[in-house]
Amino acid sequence: MKKNSRWIICLNIIMGTIWLLPLYWSFVTSTKTDQEIYGGITLFPQKFTWANYIELFQRKDGIFFEYLKNSITLTLVTVLVVATVSVLAGFAFSKLEIMGSKLWLGLILFTIMVPVQALMVPLHNTLSSLGLLGTLAGMILIYVTFQTPFCVYMMKSSFDMVPNALREAATLDGAGPMAIFKHIYLPLAMPGAITVMVYSAYNTWNDYVIALTFGGNTMKTFNVGLVDLITNDFSISWGVLTSGSIVGLIPITIFFLIFQKYFVKGLMSGAIK
């Protein structure tokens, strides 16, 4: 048995190393000089430098700061809107009497199954007729539309787990509806709410399709800006491109390491639905 588990650990170390190598390779490339990058393969930078990062952010008067700002703003606002909308709706579907709630839940379930990629054309048309193409508001509304359905279901099942007896007891103690919501439901539904927020942040920060189609030239995100560099600019050095990769993955990786449990829950149930 002991011998067996030693083998397992060895295999894990091999596999784990393979899995980290692409990330390591990008990072190490981003800290090398052009001369070294194009002069052969070295496992460690001979002359460690941040020059590629500086070059990335100095491009076109700091346009990448602009892209980064757009991505951060979009992510923060989307997360807040998604959380608010889905906590309210999830609570209502779980605990309140609502006209046509079966119909609405059916609609939400249907929305989950239609990916945004299949509605790019009419959405472009809708946004353009509302004057929202290439605006922060337009993009947030699209993110919210396609993220809330799953989040509403997630919140509904979180609230479903709060027993009604708790509410009755609080009502008997003289608590009003607002107090009940704030002191009884919200704390118990918090894990669900965090899962929803993590799911939303992940999807917004990592999005490419929505930003590409509806952001136009005025609301480019970091991902869109990075792909522009890769596909349009052939003079750009791989040092700069890899530094772009590293900048893009660091925020979400830190976020993941902090909220790992919620990430796994949100992503898994988000895919299985």
Next chain:
Amino acid sequence: MKKVLSSKQTIKRLSNVLFIAPLLVINITFFVIPFLKAIYMSLFDWKILGDKAFIGLTNYIQAFQNQKFINSLIFTGKYALLVTPMLFIVAFIMALLVNHTFKGVGIFRTIYFLPVIISMTTCANIWLWIYNELYGVLNYILMNIGLISKPIAWMKDASISLPAVCVMITWKMSGFTMLMLLAAFQAIDEQTYEAAKIDGANAVQKFFRITLPIIRPTIGLSMVISLIGSVLAFEQFRIMTKGGPSSSTQTTVFYIYETSFKNFKFGYGAAMSIILLVILAVLSYFQFKVMKDPSE
């Protein structure tokens, strides 16, 4: 008295609707209406400027006669059918590797899951550098161990770039399937194994007679999820192969995007989107079937 009560009830019900009002307004404006509009637009010759002419099903007929669209469907199908088993096999091995209790097993689970949380654009970029023809580390390694004598142009030929992109996706997504399988492994009752052990079953027998049959629904589910994801493939090819050479690696979503937003044939793009939706509906039906009936 009764009347007062019922009108009070109505007010309460109306105020309840306020809780779901934001959701409904957004959903109807940006989902229901666009969804119906997709069907409507697909029946028109809808360009960016000029009159929209009703042309019935012409867009659909044209789509099925358009070799480029057909090719994009075939290519997407090939990609989905290649990447799904590749990813599954690697994920299965991973799940077996981390389905143990030893110190630090959590670190390995995190490492395998890490690429899942990194954006597709970043992952594609990372691997594009590895696959670089002149300076890429992969050609360097393969040449040094003598597997190849001259550098391979990984992204310049569809028969090479398709598996190369699949390797990237396997690296990115196996952690996801691994966690699904791991959860299924751990849901199996330990006593079942104990009983089998008493009956004299060896490890191989236990695996094929107990583990596999119990986790079969999870296997099915993970495969369907991977198929649906692959049918929507876009960024990885836009970034890594740019759809080339001569559109040979253009996926369906990629082609719809170009038709709609590069050539501005909105009606035509909408018709092809509806065809894509039908394909997805069929796959979702299978997903439901796999999830609903574990004995299937």
